[in-house]
Amino acid sequence: MEAITYFITDAVFVQFPDYVRGVVIAEDVANGTSPPELVALLRETEVAARERLVLETLAAEPHMAIWREVFRKIGIKPSEFRPSIEALARRVLHGQELPLINTLVDIGTLISLRHLVPTGGHAIDHLTQDITLRTATGEETFVPFGSDQVEHPTPGEIIFAEGDTVLTRRWIWRQANHTLTLPTTTAIEFNVDGLPPAGKAEIEQICQEVMDLTARFCGGTLRYELLTRENPRILLKR
Numbered sequence: 001m002e003a004i005t006y007f008i009t010d011a012v013f014v015q016f017p018d019y020v021r022g023v024v025i026a027e028d029v030a031n032g033t034s035p036p037e038l039v040a041l042l043r044e045t046e047v048a049a050r051e052r053l054v055l056e057t058l059a060a061e062p063h064m065a066i067w068r069e070v071f072r073k074i075g076i077k078p079s080e081f082r083p084s085i086e087a088l089a090r091r092v093l094h095g096q097e098l099p100l101i102n103t104l105v106d107i108g109t110l111i112s113l114r115h116l117v118p119t120g121g122h123a124i125d126h127l128t129q130d131i132t133l134r135t136a137t138g139e140e141t142f143v144p145f146g147s148d149q150v151e152h153p154t155p156g157e158i159i160f161a162e163g164d165t166v167l168t169r170r171w172i173w174r175q176a177n178h179t180l181t182l183p184t185t186t187a188i189e190f191n192v193d194g195l196p197p198a199g200k201a202e203i204e205q206i207c208q209e210v211m212d213l214t215a216r217f218c219g220g221t222l223r224y225e226l227l228t229r230e231n232p233r234i235l236l237k238r
Contacts, residue, residue, distance in 0.1 A: 004128075004130055005233055005234065007132055007133075008132070009134040010232070012133055013229040019195055020194040020195075020226055021226070022203040023189055023190070023227060023236075025188075025224065026214050028219070030218050031104050031184070034106045038110070039100060042098065042110045046097065049093070055093040059078075066196060067118070074156075074157070074171075076157075081170055084120070085112055085117065085118045088113060089113065089116065098113070101181075102181065104214070114209075115202070117194060117202070119190060119191065120191055122189055131161065133158065133171075135155075135156050135158055138154060139152065141164065141165060146177075153166060157169065158171040160191070165178050189236065200226060210224075
């Protein structure tokens, strides 16, 4: 198998030079239904979020406000397409328990809510091409999670893609069926997205937490790397 790389194009860093993406790579993991201990941690995180966040002022919370600002800058209305972390927090503040999907997905959800930093996983068992965070041409295809309808991103939209198959639209908005994390997933990469006030040190700390939880509940071989303007490319699979 040829090596697969993971990179962020210059076009992203030209607009957002302080952006950092932590990438946690976990291989030979055992996924499945979340154990009671992990479920308890998620529920505790929901309670903590309700104690420190207020629905009416949520959009002004610094970790939310930065993504709203970014969305507006790249031509996305944040009230129409909410950044994933804001949508997650709003569900919790409306009193909803977050649904349990599987262990790896639930770890990403827990970490996102705990730190208010977008954290999401993509199964990499069956990747055959490089994956990239880049601007879209508009010719790429996207099948959103839970749908079979093919969409095409807006030209210039920031997407995460394997070749011309979109994995996530609008940077951190919605994931595709492609690279969906399933109970049978044995290899995954988690993206941890940082913009000020979340800097490199915080993203590194969060990556370590993701690795600790994954090792604890799923085992496997784990490592993490940071993608930055100075280091825009890493080797994902050897």
